[in-house]
Amino acid sequence: xxxxxxxxxxxxxxxxxxxxxxxxxxxxxxKTLNDWKVGDNASTFSVDSGMIKVNGNTAxxxxxxxxxxxxxxxxxxxxxxxxxxxxxxxxxxxTAFQQGGWPQVGYEVQVNNSHTDWRRTGSLYGIDDVKEVVxxxxxxxxxxxxxxxxxxxxxxxxxxxxxxxxxxNVPPPDKKGPIDxxxxxxxxxxxxxxxxxxxxxMVKALAD
Numbered sequence: 001x002x003x004x005x006x007x008x009x010x011x012x013x014x015x016x017x018x019x020x021x022x023x024x025x026x027x028x029x030x031k032t033l034n035d036w037k038v039g040d041n042a043s044t045f046s047v048d049s050g051m052i053k054v055n056g057n058t059a060x061x062x063x064x065x066x067x068x069x070x071x072x073x074x075x076x077x078x079x080x081x082x083x084x085x086x087x088x089x090x091x092x093x094x095t096a097f098q099q100g101g102w103p104q105v106g107y108e109v110q111v112n113n114s115h116t117d118w119r120r121t122g123s124l125y126g127i128d129d130v131k132e133v134v135x136x137x138x139x140x141x142x143x144x145x146x147x148x149x150x151x152x153x154x155x156x157x158x159x160x161x162x163x164x165x166x167x168x169n170v171p172p173p174d175k176k177g178p179i180d181x182x183x184x185x186x187x188x189x190x191x192x193x194x195x196x197x198x199x200x201x202m203v204k205a206l207a208d
Contacts, residue, residue, distance in 0.1 A: 024076075025204070028052060035063065044058075045189060055194065056189055060092070063185045068203075074147055074206035076145070077204075082138065082141070083137050086193060087111075093183065108124075109145055110130070114133070123161075134156045142157055185203070
């Protein structure tokens, strides 16, 4: 009888953890940059009216909080984004903190509706690029990323713009490691002429 109770308790605990792992969880409290870390040019990022405002010299803001120990392999991610005209930014996944420069680890999902770079919002940058403008400037849109193994799906306002499967054991030459890896998220500050806003930054960790 005792062993049965222990077994049932274990199953209940396992179910609880699995259920919790598959819930949407916020990564941004809407008030501070607590749980996020930036190296050089930290003033590029600020909090304004419940949003992360990105404007300034090149910098990257990395999630370093407790959710999943800031290490994600398979996940769903979404954020509400708004760009000002001629602005460029990005959302990195499977990346890791570095003090300055462009992230050397991980993959970038583009945020760019009217910048001179032809790779538009939703591109899996340099791998599966979107040429069409799928979201306007000055309007909030939702950018969604799902990664399972070596498969990446990117949606803008529920429209799939990228559905990419990386060939097995053939990572792109300018990236370190295959998509089937893990890491944290980062937001990009591209240049002083770009102003981009992020809010409702959410993640759902999926089973490995």
